[in-house]
Amino acid sequence: MDTEKSSSNIVRVEGVRKVYHDNGVPVDALRGINLTVSPGDFSVIAGPSGSGKTTLLNIVGTLDKPTEGKVFLDGEDIASKTRRQLADIRLRKIGFVFQAYNLNPVLSALENVEFTMMLRGVEAAERKRKGLALLEELGIGELAHKRPNEMSGGQQQRVAIARAISNDPRLVLADEPTANLDSETAVRLLELMERLNHHDGITFVFSSHDPQVIGRAHRLLILKDGQIATDKIVQ
Amino acid sequence: MIGVIALVLTDAISIGMMQQMLTNQIGADAGYIQIHRKGFQTDPSLKNSISNASTVKAAISKDAASCKTSERLRTFGLVSSAYNSSGVSIVGIVPDDEKDVTTIHKYVVKGSYLRDNPDEIIMSTSTADKLRLELGDKVVIMASRVDGSVGSEACRVVGLFETYDSGFDQTHVYIPLTTAQDMLGAPGRISEFVVNPVNPERTETVARRLEADLPAGFEVLTFKQMLPILVMQLRLYDQTIYIFYAIIAIALIFGIVNTMLMAVIERTHELGVDMAIGMSNRRIFRMILTEAFYLGIIGTAAGLAVSLAVYVPLSRSGWDLAMFSESLNSIGAGTIIYPVLKATTLINTIVIIPLAAVAGAVYPALRAVKLQPVETIRMS
Numbered sequence: 124m125d126t127e128k129s130s131s132n133i134v135r136v137e138g139v140r141k142v143y144h145d146n147g148v149p150v151d152a153l154r155g156i157n158l159t160v161s162p163g164d165f166s167v168i169a170g171p172s173g174s175g176k177t178t179l180l181n182i183v184g185t186l187d188k189p190t191e192g193k194v195f196l197d198g199e200d201i202a203s204k205t206r207r208q209l210a211d212i213r214l215r216k217i218g219f220v221f222q223a224y225n226l227n228p229v230l231s232a233l234e235n236v237e238f239t240m241m242l243r244g245v246e247a248a249e250r251k252r253k254g255l256a257l258l259e260e261l262g263i264g265e266l267a268h269k270r271p272n273e274m275s276g277g278q279q280q281r282v283a284i285a286r287a288i289s290n291d292p293r294l295v296l297a298d299e300p301t302a303n304l305d306s307e308t309a310v311r312l313l314e315l316m317e318r319l320n321h322h323d324g325i326t327f328v329f330s331s332h333d334p335q336v337i338g339r340a341h342r343l344l345i346l347k348d349g350q351i352a353t354d355k356i357v358q
Numbered sequence: 359m360i361g362v363i364a365l366v367l368t369d370a371i372s373i374g375m376m377q378q379m380l381t382n383q384i385g386a387d388a389g390y391i392q393i394h395r396k397g398f399q400t401d402p403s404l405k406n407s408i409s410n411a412s413t414v415k416a417a418i419s420k421d422a423a424s425c426k427t428s429e430r431l432r433t434f435g436l437v438s439s440a441y442n443s444s445g446v447s448i449v450g451i452v453p454d455d456e457k458d459v460t461t462i463h464k465y466v467v468k469g470s471y472l473r474d475n476p477d478e479i480i481m482s483t484s485t486a487d488k489l490r491l492e493l494g495d496k497v498v499i500m501a502s503r504v505d506g507s508v509g510s511e512a513c514r515v516v517g518l519f520e521t522y523d524s525g526f527d528q529t530h531v532y533i534p535l536t537t538a539q540d541m542l543g544a545p546g547r548i549s550e551f552v553v554n555p556v557n558p559e560r561t562e563t564v565a566r567r568l569e570a571d572l573p574a575g576f577e578v579l580t581f582k583q584m585l586p587i588l589v590m591q592l593r594l595y596d597q598t599i600y601i602f603y604a605i606i607a608i609a610l611i612f613g614i615v616n617t618m619l620m621a622v623i624e625r626t627h628e629l630g631v632d633m634a635i636g637m638s639n640r641r642i643f644r645m646i647l648t649e650a651f652y653l654g655i656i657g658t659a660a661g662l663a664v665s666l667a668v669y670v671p672l673s674r675s676g677w678d679l680a681m682f683s684e685s686l687n688s689i690g691a692g693t694i695i696y697p698v699l700k701a702t703t704l705i706n707t708i709v710i711i712p713l714a715a716v717a718g719a720v721y722p723a724l725r726a727v728k729l730q731p732v733e734t735i736r737m738s
Binding site: 215217225238286 | 635641
């Protein structure tokens, strides 16, 4: 039985390997990763390009499957899940913040936030109330009816964060969230996510090589050549 | 949309044309019901004419209020001028009664309709041309009498007609019934009674009632029995139109496959993000089918709107196809076609087109659900 309901970890990664094939040549992206993420963590996975940060985040986020090893989310082994069950896990337990925001271009900010709630079956009135409250909380309430192309990068990333936390996920995975932002906007965004972590207890795992992100990590994991070279708590 | 327009208008014009062929035949000559002596249908000679017309008249009189009737004496004969002769069907009619059951009087283009004066004849312009006749000229008509001898009569041409059907025109001349009976030595004899219910929907009912009331030795035929080929054509068309529906649906399916496949390819990244944030395959599949369904609905609505915009005025004014008059007249359709849009055409279109659109979206939807979110997001 792979279920460990008693586990207090949100994420547990055991001996994960990921091998890609580049023109038929096997490339080890991850080589035996062991990792746990606890509720309330504000962790940053750092490392140079090609070190496997995004691959690890994708595997934790159930978007990708490991070649070897196991990943547990809330104690459940994701290897045994169907595509439909994985989609449901992503919908209910995980929020994603992408480097390129990845908002739906034809939907307004509010509609983008409401979209994930709609997938969960939240009623329209409640979706709207909560969506507006989130946008207000993130300081972009006045942009609720603007489309992504009418917003700056920082504003779009705030909408993406609102979308990520709209379903009250156990975990938010942020892949290079500041990579496309200027430093001032990046700082404000990181402050916002810290606040959400402190006040609302949302667990964040970042992948980034941005010193500003690394500097705010409560826990820093440095990946090198597909392995965790450093795992330390930062106070 | 184009498919819907093609389907609706082609169907309406085809049905209109065939119904016209039928109603033209009914209107010009056949009528809705005919009563003959048994055997006349296979051997339409004088020996199969009705001698006891009063029996038939008594049966018909029960429906006098709801039916129009006319009686005819019909035989094959020869019409001759000084220049030429032509074999024709000589039809003796009661001019005023005939007006109530057929429309031949409306087709008179030169001179006048029969006025029940003895020795008058009307014929088609084509027959007159063949015999080199003008209005007022005399012709001789000849036919076998009841006793086997040859009867003849000199008649004056008082009117020329032109119907929708060139074949009919070349083979029919009309004279007063009494003239025909005298010439053929058949006083009181009738070849056929034409009975037209005022409400044509009652044709079968009236025919069955007449059949029951008449003694053995008579046959009661409806237009369906008298014009079996035309009726069969209409029935056959009702079946074959589904082949046309299938062709349109297949063309539409290919169009939708192409459109939706392009939509999926263009939105690969967006669909990947949707999958990443938790949209299930089933929901993505349903979303693409729904989009195709709405495309089908919009296309159907637009197509129907255009079709109706063309159909409504055309159904009133008719579509003048004079340039094809020769071929249209040869099949008895007439040169002005009035399209007829049936409710079944609209219902079939409204059902088939959106369903075909959904069917066409199945393959693109299957392609969409096979997308891997991790790969599609990387595409950004």
